[in-house]
Amino acid sequence: MDEAAFINSETIDDIAVGAAFLGTGGGGDPYIGALLAREALDRHGPVRLVQLSHLNDDDALFTSAMMGAPTVLIEKLLSLEEADSAVRALERRVGRTATAVIAAEIGGVNATLPIAFAAFRGLPLVDADGMGRAFPALQMGTFNVAGVSCAPVALADEYGNTVVVESLSAAVAEKLARPVVTAMGASAAISCYAMTGAQAKIAAVAGTITAARKIGEATRRDSASATPPLARLIAALEGLPLYRRAREVFHGKITALSRDTTRGWVLGRCEIESPDRRSHAVVEFQNENLVIEIDGAVAVIVPDLITIVDYETARAIPTEALRFGQRVSVIACCAPAQLRTPAALEVVGPAAFGLTGTYRPFDTPPQ
Amino acid sequence: MDEAAFINSETIDDIAVGAAFLGTGGGGDPYIGALLAREALDRHGPVRLVQLSHLNDDDALFTSAMMGAPTVLIEKLLSLEEADSAVRALERRVGRTATAVIAAEIGGVNATLPIAFAAFRGLPLVDADGMGRAFPALQMGTFNVAGVSCAPVALADEYGNTVVVESLSAAVAEKLARPVVTAMGASAAISCYAMTGAQAKIAAVAGTITAARKIGEATRRDSASATPPLARLIAALEGLPLYRRAREVFHGKITALSRDTTRGWVLGRCEIESPDRRSHAVVEFQNENLVIEIDGAVAVIVPDLITIVDYETARAIPTEALRFGQRVSVIACCAPAQLRTPAALEVVGPAAFGLTGTYRPFDTPPQ
Numbered sequence A, B: 001m002d003e004a005a006f007i008n009s010e011t012i013d014d015i016a017v018g019a020a021f022l023g024t025g026g027g028g029d030p031y032i033g034a035l036l037a038r039e040a041l042d043r044h045g046p047v048r049l050v051q052l053s054h055l056n057d058d059d060a061l062f063t064s065a066m067m068g069a070p071t072v073l074i075e076k077l078l079s080l081e082e083a084d085s086a087v088r089a090l091e092r093r094v095g096r097t098a099t100a101v102i103a104a105e106i107g108g109v110n111a112t113l114p115i116a117f118a119a120f121r122g123l124p125l126v127d128a129d130g131m132g133r134a135f136p137a138l139q140m141g142t143f144n145v146a147g148v149s150c151a152p153v154a155l156a157d158e159y160g161n162t163v164v165v166e167s168l169s170a171a172v173a174e175k176l177a178r179p180v181v182t183a184m185g186a187s188a189a190i191s192c193y194a195m196t197g198a199q200a201k202i203a204a205v206a207g208t209i210t211a212a213r214k215i216g217e218a219t220r221r222d223s224a225s226a227t228p229p230l231a232r233l234i235a236a237l238e239g240l241p242l243y244r245r246a247r248e249v250f251h252g253k254i255t256a257l258s259r260d261t262t263r264g265w266v267l268g269r270c271e272i273e274s275p276d277r278r279s280h281a282v283v284e285f286q287n288e289n290l291v292i293e294i295d296g297a298v299a300v301i302v303p304d305l306i307t308i309v310d311y312e313t314a315r316a317i318p319t320e321a322l323r324f325g326q327r328v329s330v331i332a333c334c335a336p337a338q339l340r341t342p343a344a345l346e347v348v349g350p351a352a353f354g355l356t357g358t359y360r361p362f363d364t365p366p367q
Helices: A011-022 A030-044 A070-075 A080-094 A109-121 A170-183 A197-203 A208-218 A229-238 A342-348 B011-022 B030-044 B070-075 B080-094 B109-121 B170-183 B197-203 B208-218 B229-238 B342-348
Strands: A047-050 A060-063 A065-068 A100-103 A125-129 A153-156 A162-166 A187-191 A246-260 A267-273 A280-286 A288-294 A297-301 A305-310 A327-333 B047-050 B060-063 B065-068 B100-103 B125-129 B153-156 B162-166 B187-191 B246-260 B267-273 B280-286 B288-294 B297-301 B305-310 B327-333
Touching: A011 A030, A011 A109, A011 A208, A011 A305, A030 A109, A047 A109, A060 A080, A060 A187, A060 A197, A065 A109, A065 A170, A080 A109, A080 A153, A080 A162, A080 A187, A100 A109, A109 A125, A109 A208, A125 A208, A153 A170, A162 A170, A170 A187, A170 B170, A208 A229, A229 A246, A229 A327, A246 A280, A246 A288, A246 A297, A288 A305, B011 B030, B011 B109, B011 B208, B011 B305, B030 B109, B047 B109, B060 B080, B060 B187, B060 B197, B065 B109, B065 B170, B080 B109, B080 B153, B080 B162, B080 B187, B100 B109, B109 B125, B109 B208, B125 B208, B153 B170, B162 B170, B170 B187, B208 B229, B229 B246, B229 B327, B246 B280, B246 B288, B246 B297, B288 B305
Parallel strands: A047 A125, A060 A100, A100 A125, B047 B125, B060 B100, B100 B125
Antiparallel strands: A065 A187, A153 A162, A153 A187, A162 B162, A246 A267, A246 A327, A267 A280, A280 A288, A288 A297, A305 A327, B065 B187, B153 B162, B153 B187, B246 B267, B246 B327, B267 B280, B280 B288, B288 B297, B305 B327
């Protein structure tokens, strides 16, 4: 038995730490999902992790995720019954029963919730996801870019109410589902992008559960290594073909913060000052960090990954946990190649977020 | 062949005029529905009107209505494809095909749209509805009071997008559907309260399509009668066992108006001054007129019907067509008995609209 092919209550913490990094500030607190996953793994046994290439073409893959403002995901307890209610509504609608679970995004709670749900249902989890990171809207990801239909989209609240959206595009599904989530109390369980194994092989970003685990392992608190956590994090990222190059683009203290959750997301900005007070960075976010400007110039922009981490521990700090005076580093790494194609940049590039900057890959050599 | 048992393009105008009155200010402009209905009747032939008591117990009844702010219903063109899209989504979900159409409400556009839809689908229309008037929310009506499940609720927009809400109560269906309607452009086609003939016999208000036609006939512009339209309207209402007693409770000129459509309804008030300027009335509405206060005292309150009509023609003036300086009469009549039971008053009485006044039947003799 290949141990790496199973997720158990020991590996779950590393995955949660890695998912917090890949969440780039958003995606909700993965530790809540991890708590739920540990409980489910303890009760139902380990979850088998299946590689994308090992799927049968006629496998029926279902996503299980939470939709809503991450700040609310923390306040409202997740329940697997709620997650199950959404997936069952979608299974009923498409007339298939899940043979495997796939994460919609590898960032935040939506990386760990599918593990808990797979345990709950006794299903394997695919070592892949639809973003290679986290994004704030349903249409933003490789499933949509590859032509997998986002709809039907099933939403469920904690009382057993469900809503199924059938739309002609993922962007319209997002537009119709978002206000339902707000009406359901600003967060809801969601299942969408029901797909076959054959579709997933084309549409998903492969190896991301394992990538999250490796990122988590590298920054583990109890590591015997003499190398500081930040250096270990960067080395781990550079060792992953998915993320290729990584670098600390800024460090300093948080001097200003603004956050607004009224529109169904956490929108805002975080300002950071360098230790010598000569340099200033501004990180803008919509759930996820979208762009970092250093002294007025764009340094890194979506879809490349921008994560604010604790300067000492290298642990990712979700947007909702940012505090005035925190000493932080901003780590950037390359977006998976599937997010950098022209078709992908149309749905996850700067313009998709209303940003005016053009996308310049983070690892482009200086001109 | 009993002519009254068919709706054709001649009877549709009378039904529209009656439905405007029974809409008590809301329900959307019935003339738009009438235009659509006339076109559908011309194309597909007359619609058979079936009495509630003649339904088979296993008939599959479907409602077809528009949900949203009446002001928007005027601006957005209705389409039967949109209506059909909502009904088909509901048929798919409940696994039955409509054998007859029933109106959700006899007020406004939702009285005439079901006629157009019945013609379009070649189905009979039941001479009944679920309100005996119009109300602004899904849970407000006799279907819900009698225990017919409002859910599943199917919504459709003009592009072919649909949303199906499954909720544990009609009030929750309302809460989840309303923001979807807003996201669909502030009005949408809806189908809900799918029921059997047996259920309808208990839950529906009987004879309301015919009642609307009779009210329309009485106030017909080309009537040969020497009696003024207002007197004919009141006589027609008093001749209908459903509405029993009617009276002009106020007349004068509109001196002030306020309307707010930002919350998915038209909320506001209309102030009227008597010709001698000594008496003042205030009509408050939430799509429909809810209460009229005359010189500070409640004169009539929901569920009794309050309709502002043109002083000369006795034609109902929908909320969105009220104008400063208009000379109007306020006509009140009794709510159908099914709306006056203690169970009904819980969902359609003053408290259900956040009004503090207690319900006192309009026809209670003065103390």
